[in-house]
Amino acid sequence: MWDRLLVDCHLATMDPAVGTPFGTIENGAVGIQEGRIVRVGRRTELAGYQARRVEPLGGAWVTPGLVDCHTHVVFGGNRAGEFEQRLEGATYEEIARAGGGIASTVRATREASLDALVDASRPRLEALMRGGATTIEIKSGYGLDIDSELKMLRAARALGLNAPVRIAPTLLALHALPPEFRGRREEYVRLAIDSILPAAAEQGLASAVDAFCETIGFTPEEVRHFFDAATELGLGIKLHAEQLSNLEGAALAARYGALSADHLEHVDEAGIRAMAAAGMVAVLLPGAFYALKETKRPPVDLLRRHGVPMAVATDCNPGTSPVLSPTLMMSMACTLFGLTPEEAVAGMTRNAARALGLQEEIGTISPGKAADLCVWRIDRPAELAYWVGLPGPERRIFAGLDS
Incomplete structure (x- = not known):
């Protein structure tokens, strides 16, 4: 059983392997166990997995920290x-x-x-x-x-x-x-x-x-x-x-x-x-x-x-x-x-x-990497660069824990 499962969100994984702009996965989900990302995909793909905490994010966007x-x-x-x-x-x-x-x-x-x-x-x-x-x-x-x-x-x-x-x-x-x-x-x-x-x-x-x-x-x-x-x-x-x-x-x-x-x-x-x-x-x-x-x-x-x-x-x-x-x-x-x-x-x-030589540890929302994430109340990931002085994320997750 996973520690956390983030659902009802869109993912800007920044992983080129996803093959979409910003590595986007709409209606996505992220499984987290012991501070690391264990699964990433559409919510329907992770529907069979159980977690101690299932957290709907209300349509927010999630990026790597x-x-x-x-x-x-x-x-x-x-x-x-x-x-x-x-x-x-x-x-x-x-x-x-x-x-x-x-x-x-x-x-x-x-x-x-x-x-x-x-x-x-x-x-x-x-x-x-x-x-x-x-x-x-x-x-x-x-x-x-x-x-x-x-x-x-x-x-x-x-x-x-x-x-x-x-x-x-x-x-x-x-x-x-x-x-x-x-x-x-x-x-x-x-x-x-x-x-x-x-x-x-x-x-x-x-x-x-x-x-x-x-x-x-x-x-x-x-x-x-x-x-x-x-x-x-x-x-x-x-x-x-x-x-x-x-x-x-x-x-x-x-x-x-x-x-x-x-x-x-x-x-x-x-x-x-x-x-x-x-x-x-x-x-x-x-x-x-x-x-x-x-x-x-x-x-x-x-x-x-x-x-x-x-x-x-x-x-x-x-x-x-x-x-x-x-x-x-x-x-x-x-x-x-x-x-x-x-x-x-x-x-x-x-x-x-x-x-920083840390590409195997952080930088994308990918299985095996540290669960360092930001949750943003935006409509599309381009807004991160569009707004001048956007204050910061709604939530910040470090090593799988809210911070």
Whole structure:
């Protein structure tokens, strides 16, 4: 006997094998046992099965739980004051010279205790959860020394311990050059490779690594050394690539069989071909595009042409994407980048799961996967991207339990 049977609902399974737009099964049903999906189909097909709880959903739509595959949720302080300064005419460079920018976030993050960092980050995590996220990737990258980077990863882990959410922790040690290493780039890169990276791996604090490969970040050569060390430690590879310029970071990440390359406004066709050959995911971040008032869009048509799966994420961070709404990002992916609603929903479910290496566990409503689901009071799944700022699902189910 199953634990739960959801009926009187329509399913947007996001499973391509179903063969319909959004993987739709109308008048569907989902059987759940011990936190996992055991059967999916039309209600008539599951009529002979028994469950301890049979729950009619009143014609609602059910989707996989949303997956936010690129965030910086853990950080100290905030930069709302800098937002006001920029609107009053101050440039990013002027703010940075005055001690603002990423340096201010690094300072606040270093000064915060582990408990304070968890407490400050929890409301952001909970906002993403209310928006439908059941899996959230959290990067480090605002500590930039061994103690603070590990503290950020411990905070990410602590956030998921007693909350109905799956946390995917990522070490972003090559995010920016710490102020104390100005003029000593090579020393910091060695610190990241020789100290921060092995400590995070040995303590099981990260499942993947990331780096910011950019003219204002780290060079491809520096990133390559970091990725060599991460690969030896068995960690997954992700990369901030081609956001502001084309340093061929996407192709570099492809050589390491990376999970994803993220941003990609300036990626060229050669980089996209490399991503396709490596089976990578392109993670699109419309929140940062919007907040930075960018005009060059990611080459979505080229990504489609070469069959590169596109994920969508909030990029929640204090400086360039203060975004707390997964549904808003699906809408903006359509209006700003030209995705279809089906591509946007796939971008926050199936393809986002793949960008985290979790495609066998989550991302579609399929037998054997975790019963992470969202119940939406809508008439068709395209509404998830149609409404600007849709608050979130009516119900959120994590590992088979209401949350």
